[in-house]
Amino acid sequence: MDNVISVIIIDDHPLVLNGFEFILNRNANILLKKTFTRAKDAVDFLETEQIDVVLMDINMPDMNGIDATEIIRKSYPDTRIIAISNLNEGSIASRMMQAGAAGYLLKNVSAEELIDAIQAVYQGEQVLSKEMSDVLSDKQDTVPKITEREREVLALMAKGYTTPKIGELMFISPLTVESHRRNLLQKFRVSNSVSLIHKATEMKFI
Known part of the structure; x- marks a missing residue:
């Protein structure tokens, strides 16, 4: 070379x-x-x-x-x-x-x-x-593919914000926040928010 x-x-x-x-x-x-x-x-x-x-x-x-x-x-x-x-x-x-x-x-x-x-x-x-x-x-399929909106919700959840507060900060309804949260739980294959934050942190999403 x-x-x-x-x-x-x-x-x-x-x-x-x-x-x-x-x-x-x-x-x-x-x-x-x-x-x-x-x-x-x-x-x-x-x-x-x-x-x-x-x-x-x-x-x-x-x-x-x-x-x-x-x-x-x-x-x-x-x-x-x-x-x-x-x-x-x-x-x-x-x-x-x-x-x-x-x-x-x-x-x-x-x-x-x-x-x-x-x-x-x-x-x-x-x-x-x-x-x-x-x-x-x-492990090709182990990394979740999340949207930008889901990433924002995840970051705010990690900061300890409640669903209503996240909705207020993102200018979306609490129902929409909950929908994003359910999608995140499914994509990360966990059953609760604590496990979600822990796994997302380990995988460097947060």
């Missing part, structure tokens, strides 16, 4: 950053521009630097990787994102891919697999580690 691929890493674990830095700095086709421990700092950096590929952790202190991916993809659609995580859960991987990530790798990835993944997403491909590919093939 003739083009040099510019990369940044977002991860709040020093050992992970050091390990990935070592791998990337040994490859002549990859230029590691900077590393970040906070997602917001990386987003701010992208305002001044055009970056080809972002390696993105999921759990960070200031912003989760799903939200950060959505922000970056919306503002910088040419920047490709690979999730790098210890979480081998199909629901999380699916959410990352839905947010716009081009790949999902586990942190035990080999140096060769990491380099190949960066080059692949740079060329417009999607990549998954073998473990995640197996998990996703087993």
Whole structure:
């Protein structure tokens, strides 16, 4: 490959950053521009630097990787994102891919697999580690598909608002709120609001 691929890493674990830095700095086709421990700092950096590929952790202190991916993809659609995580859960991987990530790798990835993944997403491909590919093939239907209205109701429920108050805030009737709530319970396959909020939080919908 003739083009040099510019990369940044977002991860709040020093050992992970050091390990990935070592791998990337040994490859002549990859230029590691900077590393970040906070997602917001990386987003701010992208305002001044055009970056080809972002390696993105999921759990960070200031912003989760799903939200950060959505922000970056919306503002910088040419920047490709690979999730790098210890979480081998199909629901999380699916959410990352839905947010716009081009790949999902586990942190035990080999140096060769990491380099190949960066080059692949740079060329417009999607990549998954073998473990995640197996998990996703087993759990393709486990991630609920919810509407924007349902997402708003879910967020307000998580804040503890009552049905009448949610209706007031969203300018809809309490009956409509209840309809959205029932749909959410069905889609998340739970029987009550407490379980709904718990599961939605685990799956990074909240």
